[in-house]
Amino acid sequence: MTSQNQKTVAVVGGSGAEGGGLALRFAKAVMRVLIGSRSADKAQAAARRIAELTGSENVAGRANADAVKGAEIVVLTVPLAAQTETLKGIRGSFAPGAILVDATVPLEIAIGGRLSRIVALWDGSAAQQAARLAPSGVPVVSTFHALSAEALAALDSAVDCDALLCGENADAKAAVTQLAEAIPGVRAVDAGPLENARYLESAAALLIALNLRHKVHHSGMRITGITGLKSYGPRQ
Amino acid sequence: MTSQNQKTVAVVGGSGAEGGGLALRFAKAVMRVLIGSRSADKAQAAARRIAELTGSENVAGRANADAVKGAEIVVLTVPLAAQTETLKGIRGSFAPGAILVDATVPLEIAIGGRLSRIVALWDGSAAQQAARLAPSGVPVVSTFHALSAEALAALDSAVDCDALLCGENADAKAAVTQLAEAIPGVRAVDAGPLENARYLESAAALLIALNLRHKVHHSGMRITGITGLKSYGPRQ
Numbered sequence: 174m175t176s177q178n179q180k181t182v183a184v185v186g187g188s189g190a191e192g193g194g195l196a197l198r199f200a201k202a203v204m205r206v207l208i209g210s211r212s213a214d215k216a217q218a219a220a221r222r223i224a225e226l227t228g229s230e231n232v233a234g235r236a237n238a239d240a241v242k243g244a245e246i247v248v249l250t251v252p253l254a255a256q257t258e259t260l261k262g263i264r265g266s267f268a269p270g271a272i273l274v275d276a277t278v279p280l281e282i283a284i285g286g287r288l289s290r291i292v293a294l295w296d297g298s299a300a301q302q303a304a305r306l307a308p309s310g311v312p313v314v315s316t317f318h319a320l321s322a323e324a325l326a327a328l329d330s331a332v333d334c335d336a337l338l339c340g341e342n343a344d345a346k347a348a349v350t351q352l353a354e355a356i357p358g359v360r361a362v363d364a365g366p367l368e369n370a371r372y373l374e375s376a377a378a379l380l381i382a383l384n385l386r387h388k389v390h391h392s393g394m395r396i397t398g399i400t401g402l403k404s405y406g407p408r409q
Numbered sequence: 410m411t412s413q414n415q416k417t418v419a420v421v422g423g424s425g426a427e428g429g430g431l432a433l434r435f436a437k438a439v440m441r442v443l444i445g446s447r448s449a450d451k452a453q454a455a456a457r458r459i460a461e462l463t464g465s466e467n468v469a470g471r472a473n474a475d476a477v478k479g480a481e482i483v484v485l486t487v488p489l490a491a492q493t494e495t496l497k498g499i500r501g502s503f504a505p506g507a508i509l510v511d512a513t514v515p516l517e518i519a520i521g522g523r524l525s526r527i528v529a530l531w532d533g534s535a536a537q538q539a540a541r542l543a544p545s546g547v548p549v550v551s552t553f554h555a556l557s558a559e560a561l562a563a564l565d566s567a568v569d570c571d572a573l574l575c576g577e578n579a580d581a582k583a584a585v586t587q588l589a590e591a592i593p594g595v596r597a598v599d600a601g602p603l604e605n606a607r608y609l610e611s612a613a614a615l616l617i618a619l620n621l622r623h624k625v626h627h628s629g630m631r632i633t634g635i636t637g638l639k640s641y642g643p644r645q
Contacts, residue, residue: 289601289605293529321634324634333633333634334633334634337615362619363622363623364615364618364619364622365525365618365619365622369525369615369618371611372611372612372614372615372618373615375607375608375611375612376608376611376612376615378608379573379600379605379608379609379612380632382600382601382605382608383598383600383601383632383635386599386600386601387599387635387636389634389635389636391634392632392633392634392635393632393633393634394630394631394632394633395630395631395633396616396619396628396629396630397569397570397628397629397630397631398557398560398569398570398625398627398628398629399619399623399625399628400623400625
């Protein structure tokens with residue numbers, strides 16, 4: 174088994190705020206990071222910025238499908254309106270054994286609505302929609318929704334938030350637990366099967382509503398009262 | 410304005426676990442508490458138990474509608490399957506100026522499903538359903554879903570959980586903020602308009618799912634990153 178810091182992570186939508194923040198943290202944690210964007214130029218510009226900020230020499234930018242090709246973990250961080258098209262564009266590019274992490278929040282803004290509201294999706298959640306569109310055999314894990322872009326960008330500060338994650342495949346959840354907990358401050362919490370993704374997506378929208386109401390940019394969420402948390406990997 | 414500990418709170422469904430736990434905490438905080446139940450006998454038995462545990466002489470049990478008559482704040486803690494019928498039974502009994510607090514979680518168990526799943530309601534949330542059925546002019550506040558019955562029952566321990574609350578009426582939210590924060594450990598967090606109740610109900614179901622998965626009985630939730638929280642009343 175390769176150690177955590179040798180993993181290659183592709184962040185599809187990595188030139189956006191949420192994806193860029195995650196990519197920054199992964200690069201800081203000495204992982205190999207591939208920034209994916211619709212435009213290879215934009216991806217490369219984002220990669221250069223992250224390399225400067227972190228001093229990492231293992232960050233590169235590529236068009237989305239090319240970024241996916243080289244990755245063991247693919248993190249999807251595009252807006253809901255782009256999720257289906259993006260998945261159709263990358264589904265032929267997954268390496269054998271790769272994992273798809275979906276961080277999509279089904280915000281109503283995708284249909285011209287409000288940032289603080291979500292829409293109900295036919296599949297039950299954005300993550301289940303991602304699982305339907307993902308190549309057969311690629312396990313899907315839903316997580317990272319609650320980690321605010323602003324908190325991720327503040328590289329010198331720990332992120333005061335749990336990463337609740339759900340999915341069907343225990344090995345994939347173990348790998349993503351390690352990925353999440355490579356971000357200082359983040360604790361991964363297993364939230365069960367993939368169908369629970371609707372709870373995680375809903376909780377993320379709640380945090381957005383709280384940000385707007387309380388005029389902050391990085392509210393987060395901690396689960397209390399969970400003793401004996403099942404740990405999938407070494408903790409720091 | 411009467412001070413917090415002179416308020417009379419009716420807990421409809423107060424002979425159940427969640428309602429009983431809330432009533433216990435309110436009695437401990439030296440409020441006047443009316444336990445409501447379908448059966449006056451059951452309500453009186455629950456009231457006697459709470460009086461013994463807290464030493465309070467201001468706890469009484471009554472049939473639901475009679476409990477509501479005497480209260481400034483009415484907290485509804487019945488299962489989803491009983492919510493509509495209960496509201497129809499008490500709607501004629503609200504005192505002028507009274508507030509309705511809805512703590513209903515629309516669990517799928519109401520239709521023979523799972524404890525860890527919720528159903529979608531026509532009104533958008535159980536609290537909005539309560540608002541539709543409440544008497545005109547009675548403000549509705551949605552809260553308390555996340556406070557576990559077990560944590561409430563452990564009278565010597567603080568409850569490690571935020572009480573997110575939402576509603577349309579600022580004065581009602583202020584009163585319920587005081588009510589919530591009379592429980593040691595609980596912080597009230599304004600989560601916006603009543604339509605956001607679906608987030609709070611969903612978060613409560615997530616905590617139930619986490620309880621089942623992690624084999625605990627009182628997971629809770631804290632919001633981080635909210636500075637300058639708007640306080641509606643004195644804090645202890």
